[in-house]
Amino acid sequence: METYNLSTKPYCTFFLLGLFALFAFLSSFAAAETHYHDFVVSIFLHFLHGVRQLRNPWADGPTYVTQCPIKPGGTYTYRFTIINQEGTLWWHAHTDWLRATVYGALIIYPRLGSPYPFSMPKLENAILLGEWWDRNPMDVLRQSQFTGAAPNISDAYTINGQPGDLYRCSSRETVRFPIEAGKTVLLRIINSALNQELFFAIANHRLTVVSVDASYTKPFTTNVIMIAPGQTTDVLLTADQRPAHYYMAAHAYNTANAPFDNTTTTAILEYKSAPCSGNKGKSSRPIFPQLPGYNDTATATAFTAGVKSPCQVKVPTVIDQNLFFTVGLGLINCTQPNSPRCQGPNGTRFSASMNNVSFVLPRTTSIMQAYYQGVPGVFTTDFPPVPPIQFDYTGNVSRGLWQPAPGTKLYKLKYGSRVQIVMQDTSIVTTEDHPMHLHGYQFYVVGSGFGNFNPSRDTANFNLIDPPRRNTIGTPPGGWVAVRFVADNPGVWLMHCHLDVHLGLGLAMSFLVENGIGTSQSVIPPPADLPQC
Template sequence: MARAMWILVCTFAMHAFAASAKVVNHTFRVGNLTVQPLCEERVVVAVNGQLPGPTIRVNEGDTLVVLVINESPYNLTIHWHGIFQKLSGWADGPSYVTQCPILPGNNYTYRFNITKQEGTLWWHAHVSWLRATVYGALIIHPRAGRSYPFVKPHKEFPLILGEWWNANVVDVENEANLTGAAPNISDAYTINGRPGDLYPCANNNTYKITVTQGKTYMLRIINAALNNELFFKIAGHNLTVVGIDATYTEPYITDVVVVAPGQTTDVLLVANGPTGSYYIAARPYASAPILFDNTTTTAILHYNNSTSVAAPLMPVLPAFNDTPTAHRFYSNLTALRSWTHKVPLDVDEHMFITVGLGLEPCGVNATCAGPSGMRFAASMNNASFRLPTTLSMLQAHFSGVQGIFTDDFPDTPPLVFDYTNANASQLVSTTLKSTRVKRLAYNSTVEMVFQNTAILSVENHPIHLHGFNFFVLAQGFGNYDNATHRSMFNLVNPQLRNTIAVPVGGWAVVRFIANNPGVWLMHCHLDVHLSWGLSTAFVIDNGPTVSSTLPPPPLDLPRC
């Protein structure tokens, strides 16, 4: 009866959108691919023999159907990063959260509608570190009859910033998990799968954009790197930011863009420089005093009427630790006023969430390679998240299966201390693994303060919430003080995001409406921190109507 009711509801919805919407079908064959970005051939996991994988283009209102065939040697899921998945949480993709993995030799069809979103998102693997090579752009154009809230660009280019290891990334992660130490750093960064001219053996392996003098272009910048935020710059040209995370912004002119892993930024580029060639470059914003890949990836912007044989002009990039430049960019963005959603003023749930690194015991009669013979861990409110292994959390929630998770994630940290003072924070340096979630009533408004901690070191953490956008009300440095910092809140046109880069040694305040029943992961998008447990999840109960009730799982949902 329940499934029949949902078929009726979905049929009605499809007829309602039939005038402008369509069904977009794709097939992803995920398998081994031999590539040579640098000096040696490597076998990686990729989609349809491409790196990056295929770009998906849809219009707002369309239904996307993607058959994923797993021909790789690893378990697999695909996450459609930033898609709301309204009443389609079974298609969200994080392993053991909304589904069990697609086993080698098996397949699963993801089906979902794309509504009330326009701009640039992306898709990627959400199991192990496979997203290092399993990723691609997901571009949402306005529906028929609607246009951009700015002059239509002459042409658009997706630019996906990636990260490359001269090793099997699954082995890199497994070795780190076994020893409890930090994983090996990457060997290169890439733009659309290519490292660029500054790396050895990278001749003729540089992505190139050709432009015409006087034309305007849209660059859809996606940070798909595993563990690094990136500065992005084009020599001799300014950029105008018009969108972030598939939401429109007030135009913001800048010569440098910063993108954290998981984030997207749409910029307009006017080809108004002297004819010639210019490097497009990206290198890390490294906010923590730790070892990192300090290399630079490049692409080339070339004017099509240029006869110059000179080398491309190189931009002057910010210093790796240039936090003022990063913060100025992140905090100056605001939502486009004519498209702004109304910020909810009445808050039902207040949460103060500490985020950062710590340690956990190595195990009985064992010694790990982390500090003090322990292993690295990461946590929110001193709870280090552990994924289940026998059933997905959404299946357990839907069917009322006990023992998979507990809904007792704390609203506040267990101890109040000077969060950004390293000496004081040693009081809570250890944490324990658990699968604790926060349960929310349907349509409740939630405000979260993310507070960075200096338990081991301070670092900018990109926190991603599945299933929702949130309003970024304010962000700053030091310890958050409600009495002082609340006056900084932008309640008029705050930026809307699905991933917030919480300032290094600082805080950020976000707010969202829990109007989508299901189970939604919230985690740091630095994959090393996700592996260590810097995540939790929200369980959102059904609403009072059929249209606010999670439907049954699809018949082909993978089983554990």
């Protein structure tokens, strides 16, 4: 498995191979010795997850949001600049369920002469956690879209493309990570799974968390991490155990009252000095880690709460836009409940929404192209800042509130606005941890809790000193999470649940951040080769 590796060396070459990818490509770049990296990549549609791409939504990639799809046989060159970012991010397709197979790591190293804020590890490994179906994932999606029912769950999880020893017929290809006794390795862990949050652990070894979503953290040590789709977590591991073979393993953290893939993927941490035993020199079976139960929300919550910035940060304290978004599932009533297209609960179709608006992608042009070119009728800017109807969000919700309204609605922000968003999970259909991802931005996670958000009580407990900076954060099941950021990146930026099953159902919205004053605060012109619909 190869990854993007970006540094500030005068000349660097990087490679990207998609894990079980639908395509592969080879590209190279030369980066100047400054605090940023300029490079050009020619590929099919994808999104560089977590890259801020200042003033340049044209390189963001979500289909029909910032660009039209690249047509078969066509090309589009993504040009963008990385400024003041370093750490682990990733790239993936951003149309339908192509992300199930089209993804990889994007590693941005510190510029030359700038060390990590921790002891230099002996080596580094990227660990991409994935999800696998025993059929074409696009067929799984199409069946769900036709019937209106929930899609079939996956058949396996993977580590760097391989399911591991616990699945039938896959033990020969189990990924192995060799390590020398006493040495420290930096593991760059990415949850590339399509629809599942995961617990991850390594038998008998402690993990020291040092970064999340390409932002350094105050180091803390743990036996297990919880990582949601879209998130990255960097950990240090020291080979301080008896030389042997140890499983690293991941399985589901499931918060919804719904079926899930209850299998476990494994790879092997292999001490080079481990003795061999058994027939033909084969080593003994690796030691297995203790993973939390699939419904262990206490462990997941404790891990998330442990992530903090390494020092005091500049969190917006005066708020210009105070937004409250409900996020969750819904059901659409069918005119013919017995139809083959109405196989959701009680003859309905599944849906999802934010503030009761189920996001609909346009099909004639992208939102950003329509905005830039002044094309009318593609979107509106009346996304509600609060739910249209207030209710007991995590209680017994009236069935009259279960059906969202479809729409392509944006929320407009002035350049430089200081924004707070509280995202509230609901009990409509089921409570669930929704990993919410904001394109084009990083934000500070200032608070979270269970039950309905109470501003008079909960705001007083916000962490405005050292909250973590992320680009993806989960809503606690039956709870809420609050984030803050400054709207200093103009353009159209998608915000959505990173469970792709929910994104396709409409659990998304977009911000329209207006230009500021002058060229340096304005969207750059679109490239000449931007795909047209």
